[in-house]
Amino acid sequence: MSHSAIRINSPAVVGEVLDNEAVIINLGTGAYYSLNNSGSLLWTYIEQGTTRSDLIATLLNRYEVSEPLATRHIEHFLAVLQDEALIVNLDNDTSNLPNNPPVTAEKLSFEPPHLMKYTDMQELILLDPIHDVDEKGWPHIKQI
Amino acid sequence: MILFTMWMRKAGPTSSRFRVDALDFFDQVYAISQDAIKVPQAVTYTFLVATLTIRVVFCNQRLADQMTPALRHLVIKDNPAAAFTIYAWDSESTQTAMPDAVWSADAIQVQGRIDGFDNERIQAAFLPLTDGFAIVDFERNIGLHRVQNAQTISIHQRSYPFRTLISWWAMRRNLVFAHGAAVGLKDAGVLIAGPSGSGKSTSALACMGSDLLYVSDDHVLLSDQPYAHGLYQSAKLRREQFDRFPTLRAHVVPDQPPDDKALLFLDEIAPGQVTSGLPLRAFLVPRVTGERDTSIHQTSSAKVMMSLAPSSLFLIPVEQQIAFRKLAEMVRKVPSFEIRLGTDLDQIPEQIHSFITGSLL
DSSP, rough: OOOOOOETTTEEEEEEEEETTEOOOHHHHOOOOEEEEEHHHHHHHHHHOHHHHHHHHHHHEEOOOOOOHHHHHHHHHHHHHTTTTOOEEEOOOOOOOOOOOOOSSSSEOOOOOOEEOOTTTHHHOOOOOEEOOOTTTTEEOOOO | OOOEOOOESSSSSOEEEEEEEHHHHHHHHHHHHHSSSSSOEEEOOOOOOTEEEEEESSSSSSHHOOOGGGGGGGGGGGGOOOSSEEEEEEHHTTTOOOOOSSSOOGBOOOGGEEEEEESEEEEEEEEETTOOEEEEEETTEEEEEESSSSOOOOOHHHHHEEEEEEEHHHHTOOEEEEEEEEEEEETEEEEEOOTTTSSSSHHHTTTTTTSEEEESSSHHHHHHHHEEEEEEOOEEEEGGGGTOGGGGGGOSSSSOSSOOOEEEEGGGGSTTBBEEEEEEEEEEEEEEEEESSSEEEEEOOOOOOOOHHHHHHSOOOOOOOHHHHHHHHHHHSSEEEEEEEEEOTTHHHHHHHIIIIIIIO
């Protein structure tokens, strides 16, 4: 499993990293998210297609963190992203993945990757304009 | 001939598959529009939206009277060639019937999208909170807008007429719809970006009667320059908001259908203040503080994106992946600030004015 490809659940999920902070939207559910710095760094690799082991290497290269701790956090992080249907895990599809992330000269103190979820848009997308359809298949507006 | 595959979902584990010819369906609806919209009742208006000429041909004056006030600040009197033509009619008064639907009820998705009608050439959707239906042919630059009954047009449609058609078509011209209120001075505007209830409309309305120009309290089209183009000069106020803006009560459009919001047209309130657009020099994320004073501070572009993108993408059935990317490009280009909104409403235009003259010009 550690060599299976991890990718964004596109096209249902869109994300952009601005000022080292990822903003992600699940277009299917209406939920949207932000990631802290380490999470956003990992997201940039997920955008390109990556593997679990490369993500662990990314944390080890960038932060002052032990391998067991990095592994634990990556597993938790990926589980959260998968629960939110933000990523897909494609077995046996590691072709064309970028190389391991570069090692940075000075490592930063570790902050675990963290996903913040916002659900205030879900009401908007679940507004149901359709109450019923007529005999020809045209919807009626819902009468409130 | 463009053929698209649609999955018709039925109860049970097996789905039956059939094909929708979206272009053929457009042609059927277009033929109906031409049957419905005939002289001498037909009336035509031409609008200049973000430097593009949009012509709307209505089946009769009654429908036009409902659908044009929010756009009347963009009306142009001469008659240049239209870049986009919309035909608008109601089925009741024109006694025209729509063709049989070629979709199943469960093909209608959130925001009124219809499976099988979302492609390079043809898009169609039912319009949320209305009985409207819109379909566009991007190749011929024709949009069709049909409602069931012109007499029951909702506040929503009167506030934002043709919002879906215009946004779809504008997107193909590199303009992206944004949910925000734009105000400013001639050479520098700000976009107060946020969903309903964020303080965006209150901020914009607080600017009425000030020295600031007013582009929109809710919707703009953003272009690359970057520039915020206005769309509608309508404002919708919740009844309780009149406590903060009591003078606006006199301007509520009469004879409104039941709605939790009241409709106003801003050119009736401050005629010289409404403008068609402004250069975009800053994004402001509104935050209601409960304190008395208003102030403006730097913030991150990610905060702007969080405030701007979700409600812009979910308000109308735009091509969301493209819109999201364009909004991000815009947010990277334009400086990001937070406006901490105080309870003293007079300070809001004062602070925005000082901010523009002190930091953006």
